Structure formats: C-alpha cells, structure tokens
Amino acid sequence: MSIIVDKGTKVLVHGITGHQGVFHTRAMKEFGTNVVAGMTPGKGGQEVEGVPVFNSVAEAMAARSPNTSIIFVPAPFAKDSVFEAVDNGIKTIVIITERIPVHDMAATVEYARYNGAKIIGPNTPGIVTPGEAKVGIMPSKIFVDGHIGVISRSGTLTYEIVDSITRAGYGQSTCLGLGGDPITGMSFVDALALFDKDKDTDAVVIVGEIGGTAEEEAAEFIKTMHKPVCAYIAGQTAPPGKRMGHAGAIITRGKGTAESKIKALTAAGASVARLPAEIGELVKKVL
Amino acid sequence: MDLIEYKAKEVFRKYGIPTPKGVLVKSHSELTRVEDIAPKVVLKAQVPIGGRGKAGGIKFASSTDEAKARVSEMLGMIIRGFKVGSVLVEEALDISKELYLGITIDRSAKDHLIIGAAEGGVEIESLPDGKLIKTHVRALAGLQSYQVRDIVSKYPLNAEQQKALADILRKLFTLYVKEDATLAEINPLVLTKDGRLVAADAKLSIDDDSLYRHKEYERVESDLTPLEMKAKQKGIALIQLDGRIGVIANGAGLTMATLDSLEIYGGKGGVFLDLGGTDDPERVTEAFMLLQEANPSVILINIFGGITKCDTVAEGIRNALSNLKKRVPTAVRIRGLNEERAKEILRDAGFVPCDTMAEVARTAVEMERKLGG
Numbered sequence: 048m049s050i051i052v053d054k055g056t057k058v059l060v061h062g063i064t065g066h067q068g069v070f071h072t073r074a075m076k077e078f079g080t081n082v083v084a085g086m087t088p089g090k091g092g093q094e095v096e097g098v099p100v101f102n103s104v105a106e107a108m109a110a111r112s113p114n115t116s117i118i119f120v121p122a123p124f125a126k127d128s129v130f131e132a133v134d135n136g137i138k139t140i141v142i143i144t145e146r147i148p149v150h151d152m153a154a155t156v157e158y159a160r161y162n163g164a165k166i167i168g169p170n171t172p173g174i175v176t177p178g179e180a181k182v183g184i185m186p187s188k189i190f191v192d193g194h195i196g197v198i199s200r201s202g203t204l205t206y207e208i209v210d211s212i213t214r215a216g217y218g219q220s221t222c223l224g225l226g227g228d229p230i231t232g233m234s235f236v237d238a239l240a241l242f243d244k245d246k247d248t249d250a251v252v253i254v255g256e257i258g259g260t261a262e263e264e265a266a267e268f269i270k271t272m273h274k275p276v277c278a279y280i281a282g283q284t285a286p287p288g289k290r291m292g293h294a295g296a297i298i299t300r301g302k303g304t305a306e307s308k309i310k311a312l313t314a315a316g317a318s319v320a321r322l323p324a325e326i327g328e329l330v331k332k333v334l
Numbered sequence: 335m336d337l338i339e340y341k342a343k344e345v346f347r348k349y350g351i352p353t354p355k356g357v358l359v360k361s362h363s364e365l366t367r368v369e370d371i372a373p374k375v376v377l378k379a380q381v382p383i384g385g386r387g388k389a390g391g392i393k394f395a396s397s398t399d400e401a402k403a404r405v406s407e408m409l410g411m412i413i414r415g416f417k418v419g420s421v422l423v424e425e426a427l428d429i430s431k432e433l434y435l436g437i438t439i440d441r442s443a444k445d446h447l448i449i450g451a452a453e454g455g456v457e458i459e460s461l462p463d464g465k466l467i468k469t470h471v472r473a474l475a476g477l478q479s480y481q482v483r484d485i486v487s488k489y490p491l492n493a494e495q496q497k498a499l500a501d502i503l504r505k506l507f508t509l510y511v512k513e514d515a516t517l518a519e520i521n522p523l524v525l526t527k528d529g530r531l532v533a534a535d536a537k538l539s540i541d542d543d544s545l546y547r548h549k550e551y552e553r554v555e556s557d558l559t560p561l562e563m564k565a566k567q568k569g570i571a572l573i574q575l576d577g578r579i580g581v582i583a584n585g586a587g588l589t590m591a592t593l594d595s596l597e598i599y600g601g602k603g604g605v606f607l608d609l610g611g612t613d614d615p616e617r618v619t620e621a622f623m624l625l626q627e628a629n630p631s632v633i634l635i636n637i638f639g640g641i642t643k644c645d646t647v648a649e650g651i652r653n654a655l656s657n658l659k660k661r662v663p664t665a666v667r668i669r670g671l672n673e674e675r676a677k678e679i680l681r682d683a684g685f686v687p688c689d690t691m692a693e694v695a696r697t698a699v700e701m702e703r704k705l706g707g
Contacts, residue, residue: 148544151474186640201587294436
C-alpha cells in the first residue's frame with residue numbers, strides 16, 4: 048500500500064513536448080511509472096519516449112484512459128490545463144509548474160474541490176511511491192521502498208531528509224511534495240490523514256518551513272493521529288520576511304515563525320529535529 | 335511587489351475609490367504645486383516601509399508657506415535607510431471616524447478574505463477577533479451582494495454612508511481581482527465630518543507571479559541593496575545578512591536549513607545565494623563571483639543534486655576560482671547526481687569536500703574562528 052500513486056497509476060503528461068516534459072517523461076518511465084499518454088495542443092500524433100501525444104485531454108482519455116495528470120505547461124496556461132483535466136474526469140493532478148499567479152491557483156483549487164479532484168502543488172517536486180510510481184521530478188535514486196511517509200513543502204531539502212531516513216536504514220512508503228506556494232491543493236493535514244490510514248506506513252516525517260500556518264494546523268491534527276510523527280522546520284534563523292499589511296498580521300496572529308511551528312508540533316507530541324540529518328535518528332527512536 | 339502609497343492611490347482612483355485631493359512633489363522646483371491643495375495639508379514621505387509616521391515621515395502644515403518649507407526639509411531626508419525621493423501633499427481631512435477595510439489571500443482557507451473593522455489606525459492588529467468583520471469570498475463565486483450587505487451593516491454608519499461603503503467595497507474587490515493583488519488595504523478609511531468616506535491611506539501588493547499580465551507596473555525593487563539588485567538582474571536570488579559566512583546552496587528550503595545549521599554550530603550566514611535548479615557551470619561561476627563581491631570571510635557551499643548535476647556545479651566553482659587572485663577559505667559539501675566526479679574536481683582544485691550538512695557547517699564555523707575570531 049501507499050498513498051495517492053501506485054502500480055495502478057496511469058499518467059498523462061501535460062506539456063510533454065517541452066524540454067522538461069521530455070526529460071521527466073523519460074525519468075518517470077525509467078522509474079517504472081506507467082506513463083500512458085502526453086498532450087500538447089497542436090502536437091497530436093507525435094511520440095515522446097514511446098508515449099503517444101494527443102491534442103487534448105479528451106483525446107488522450109478516449110484512447111488511453113489516464114487517471115492522473117502531471118502538469119509541465121508554463122504558468123500562464125497552467126490553470127487552463129488543470130481545468131481541462133478536471134473536466135475530463137481526472138481525479139489526481141500534480142502541478143510541477145512554478146510561478147502560477149495566486150489568484151489562478153485559488154480558482155483552480157476551488158474548481159478541483161467542487162469536482163472531487165485532488166491537486167498536488169503547484170511548484171512541487173511531485174509524489175513518489177518507491178517501487179511503484181513516480182509522478183514528479185524528484186531524483187529516483189534516493190528512494191528506497193519502506194514504511195516511512197514523507198510530506199514536504201520544500202524541494203531539495205526533501206531529498207536531504209529522504210537521504211537521512213535512508214541512511215538510518217529505513218525506506219519510504221510514499222514521499223509527497225506539497226509545493227512551496229501560498230495556495231496549494233493538498234496540505235499537511237490532508238496528507239497526514241491519508242498516511243494515518245495507510246497500512247504500509249509506520250511513521251510520518253513532515254518537512255515544513257516558515258510562513259503561513261500549515262504546520263500549526265498539522266500540529267492540531269497530529270494530536271488525533273495513531274502514528275508517530277517527526278518534523279523538521281527550515282528557516283529557524285531566517286530574517287523576518289516582508290509583512291503582508293495589517294490584514295496579514297490579523298490572519299497569522301503571531302503564527303508562521305519557526306518558533307511557533309516547533310512549539311505547536313512539540314506540544315502535539317511530534318519529535319522535532321534541529322538538523323535535517325537528525326531525522327533518521329528520530330525516526331529510529333519513535334518506532 | 336508592494337506599491338508605494340501614491341502609486342496605490344493612482345490605482346484606487348482608476349477604480350473610482352475616493353482618495354484625498356493631493357499632489358506628488360518630487361523636487362524643490364515643484365514646490366509651487368503645493369498651492370493647488372487646501373491650506374491645511376498632510377505631508378507624507380513616499381518610502382517603501384511601514385511605521386514612517388513615528389520616524390518623521392508624516393507631517394502637517396496649516397499654510398501654504400509652511401507646507402513648502404516642510405516639504406523642502408523632507409525631500410532627501412533618510413527614513414530607516416530610505417532616502418525620501420518624493421512627498422505626497424494631501425488635503426487634511428476633517429476626521430469624524432477612522433475605519434478599516436482590507437482584502438487578502440487566506441492561505442489556509444485557500445480563498446480571499448475580507449476584513450473589516452469599525453476602528454482604524456495602527457492598533458488594528460491588536461483588536462480582538464470579536465471586533466473584526468471577517469468574510470471569506472470563494473475565488474470562483476466572487477463577492478456576492480448578501481456578503482456586501484452583511485459587511486456594511488456591521489459598521490456604525492447611517493444608511494447613506496453604508497451605501498457609500500458598499501460601493502467602495504465592491505470597487506476594492508474588483509480592483510483586488512483585476513490587478514492580481516495579494517493585499518488591498520485601506521487603513522484608515524476616513525469618515526469625514528461632512529459624511530464622506532475617503533481612503534486616507536492605500537496599501538496594495540501585486541502578485542509578482544502575475545506581472546506578465548500587468549506590464550504597467552514598473553518593477554521597483556528599492557528595498558534591495560545594490561548587490562541584491564545586481565543579482566536580481568542576473569536572475570540569481572541573493573540576500574545580504576549581518577554575518578560573515580557566505581552561503582551557496584540550491585533550493586530555498588535547503589538554503590534556509592544550511593543557515594540554520596551554521597547557527598547551531600555558532601556561526602552566522604552573511605550573504606546567501608540560492609542556485610535554484612541550475613547546473614550550468616557558467617551560471618555557477620557567475621553566482622560565485624557575485625558572492626565574492628559581498629566580501630565574506632568564509633564561503634560555505636552546500637549542494638544536494640537531485641536533478642542538478644553535481645559535477646557541472648563543481649566545474650563552475652573551479653572556473654570561478656581560477657579567476658580570483660585571493661582565495662577565501664571555503665567549506666564545501668556536494669551530494670547527489672554525479673557526486674564522485676564532482677568530488678574529484680573539487681579535490682583537484684584543492685578543496686576537502688565534506689560528507690554531510692552538519693559537517694560542512696561545523697567546518698565553515700571552524701574556518702572563521704581560525705581567521706582570528
């Protein structure tokens with residue numbers, strides 16, 4: 048078992064003919080992911096890495112029945128691409144694209160929610176279930192099949208944390224990047240709930256960073272969980288970021304700092320590491 | 335990007351939100367423009383920071399001569415490190431009441447949040463939740479009439495004033511959506527003694543990621559240091575801090591974690607640079623040279639190459655070194671794709687590569703101590 052992606056995942060790559068699309072289609076296939084189709088308007092009929100390319104999601108759906116989309120299209124067109132996936136019945140959509148306007152994301156996330164689709168990202172390295180499927184751009188080599196769930200807001204820092212878990216002798220059930228943008232589809236709480244129910248996951252590691260209140264909300268949820276949680280929060284020494292006016296201060300009410308997040312997580316019973324490399328040892332302790 | 339007050343007010347006026355009558359004075363030769371405004375005026379230094387009132391950035395004058403003299407003094411003044419390049423001269427409002435109205439992105443609810451309050455001013459943040467009027471607006475649905483009625487009914491205003499507030503709220507929301515704002519705030523929203531509602535201040539932040547469809551906003555990055563600006567123009571994320579250890583890492587999270595590690599071992603990051611996803615040796619060389627300009631006493635390099643190829647990053651570092659006359663002590667750790675080849679290149683260039691992030695942080699701190707700390 049695992050969460051969200053597994054052997055049954057059939058991937059449609061949006062923007063497959065672009066530089067990133069080609070590169071990562073190859074990497075996903077090498078990982079063993081079942082990439083069934085690609086789409087780029089106007090490029091239908093071509094093949095990329097042996098994967099047939101279609102002009103639209105509807106065409107790809109009719110011919111190859113994908114159940115998961117990965118979005119590589121440039122930011123100005125990303126919203127349209129996600130709506131197209133949702134309208135064609137795709138229920139899991141991973142948005143790799145970065146720098147999508149936040150208003151576009153607010154609308155996109157809401158549309159997906161209305162239609163019962165799950166969005167991961169944007170600006171995410173994607174999701175990996177070792178030995179089964181990778182829908183993303185994470186380096187394949189660092190993962191080992193195992194029983195630790197990983198949820199992260201970061202990119203390279205995730206790789207560092209996974210490396211630490213692997214070095215301590217543990218593998219990962221699924222590793223999920225939430226994405227670093229202000230509005231993302233899945234949040235820590237959504238992913239924690241899935242891991243808590245997953246039979247193949249024994250403990251969860253969360254990698255947070257300063258800004259927003261997602262880690263504080265995760266802490267509230269951790270109190271109700273059956274499985275142990277370890278955490279690392281980046282930005283403990285970062286200078287205070289720019290203020291988002293009075294409205295921003297009213298929303299966060301003193302939350303959002305590394306201190307506030309670490310305090311909330313510790314109080315909820317999570318084990319918090321000071322350094323990324325300590326995560327592996329913490330996992331050993333809680334199991 | 336945050337718009338400076340006079341710019342934000344220009345946008346407000348474009349959408350029909352009432353602002354005080356005013357002129358922008360940019361130099362001493364423009365002082366006569368003050369005469370167009372009422373004798374009683376407010377003088378506001380246009381600097382990109384909050385809290386300028388307490389720092390002498392807001393003054394009052396009750397005659398045209400006094401206003402001219404004051405504006406003269408203010409031009410060129412330094413407020414919290416920012417030189418005053420222009421002063422906004424506005425009619426002084428006859429204030430009956432100060433209110434608050436703001437719209438921003440709510441990251442947790444993943445929608446828009448309107449915040450209202452019957453009290454305005456700098457103390458707004460300390461108001462208890464019970465005194466705030468909070469309304470979530472769904473991005474696809476947009477602002478509904480019942481929401482507008484509900485919000486304005488909670489302000490202590492008469493029927494006519496409530497109508498004026500409803501009009502301002504609708505316009506502010508339209509502006510917020512059309513301009514891709516992440517914050518549109520009026521604080522204070524002034525009720526004048528003659529019963530008008532006027533946006534005495536205006537705060538507007540535009541989503542940087544939306545600027546491709548808002549070409550009209552010139553990028554003003556005036557709160558950056560010259561080196562930060564130079565880096566930005568080259569598309570490199572560089573930030574200057576107080577410490578003396580320069581840090582190069584890839585990815586925002588990893589960069590932050592590296593700075594945190596330094597502090598755990600008793601050091602402090604001085605300037606840091608996020609290479610992002612690049613492994614183009616020329617870009618790496620360019621980044622390394624930029625970091626040198628900040629004069630760090632020690633350099634720490636921490637790369638975790640997932641997609642980024644470590645060996646080409648190492649090549650970039652080696653090439654940068656060959657351009658330098660004086661070599662700064664450098665601690666380096668590089669892991670991931672093509673790691674072995676990268677380590678070889680670095681050893682040949684005279685480095686002793688570290689294996690972990692903790693080790694490289696400790697090494698950098700020790701190097702700094704040896705320098706005579």
